[in-house]
Amino acid sequence: MKKDFVKINEKTVDEWCKQGWEWGKPIDHQTYINATKGKWDVVLTPNIVVPKDWFLPFKGLRVLGLASGGGQQMPIFAALGAQVTVFDLSDEQLKSERIVQQREGYDITIIKGDMTKKLPFKDESFDLIFHPVSNVYVKDVYHVFKECSRVLRKGGLLLSGLDTGTNFIVDESETQIVHKLPFDPLVHQDQYDFMIKNDYGMQFSHTVEEQIKGQLQAGFELLDIFEDTNNEGRLFELNIGCYIGTKSRKK
Known part of the structure; x- marks a missing residue:
């Protein structure tokens, strides 16, 4: 079983973007x-x-877009006057960032990197981290939250989009429960085969407990939360919550 899930995900997201992936389309x-x-x-x-x-x-706000490439959020924050940095694994996602930056002429720091490793930033480098749904591509979310805490100043905010695991239990049609949790394709061959067959990359389920506890243990306090659904498919039609958004502050 192939273990280099980061390389698989890098290649997968690049291909999604080339095919017109919704989250890789830069703003107009x-x-x-x-x-x-x-x-x-x-x-x-x-x-x-x-x-x-x-x-x-x-x-003047120092904003880090963590796994937030695609040319969608960072250009907005730059337009509002923030000092923006985007960090992402995908060349194609970062290409979208450059498209908007070159068209509009604002300053941005664009860095390719892997958030499963130590982030290439000094302690307390940022005031706010914007972290859309991407922890599904990471096996160890505790590491991600620890690194977020390290690079945020005291009182800085972490805004996160988090998958709660429901998406991982169903088949392609979302009509049958077929997978056990936790979903880990590096451990379960059937889950690995399912991800490869459907060109999903290597993704991992994480519980709400794991992700909130990960933030709390990293030194954050939870300030607010909302629940969200997919934007298509059977689970969406049934209004089944699959994500949460969290606002947390570094103590």
């Missing part, structure tokens, strides 16, 4: 201009717009 010019005028919204999960009161004042 008008969306950027609207943001400069204060008309904007962003998402951490598929549907629900992140509440405006989850953010700090943007002028």
Whole structure:
């Protein structure tokens, strides 16, 4: 069984973007201009717009987009006056960031990297981390939250989109429960085969307990939370929650 799941995910996301993946499409010019005028919204999960009161004042705010490439959120934050850095594993996701940056002419630091390793930033480098759903591509979420805490200043905010595991138990049609939890394709051959067959990369389920506890143990306090669904498919039609968004502050 192939163990280098990071390389698999890098290649998979690159291919998704080339095929027109929703989360790899950069925003258009008008969306950027609207943001400069204060008309904007962003998402951490598929549907629900992140509440405006989850953010700090943007002028001069040091923002890290963690696994947040795609040219969707960082351009908005730049338009609002933030100092933005994006960190992502996928060349194609970072290509989307460059497309918007070159078109609109704002400053951004673009770094390719692997969040399963130590982040290439000094302690307390950022005021806010924006972390859309991506922990599914990581086996050890405790490491991710520890690194987020390290690179955030005291009082800094971590805004996260988190998959709660429901998506992992069903088949392709989302009509039958077929997989046991935790979902770990590096341990279970049938789950590995399922992911490869469907071109899903290597993804891992994480419980709400694991992800909230991971934040708490890393020195965060939970300030707010919302639940969200997929944006298509049988689970969406049944309004079954599959994600949470969390707002946490470093103590």
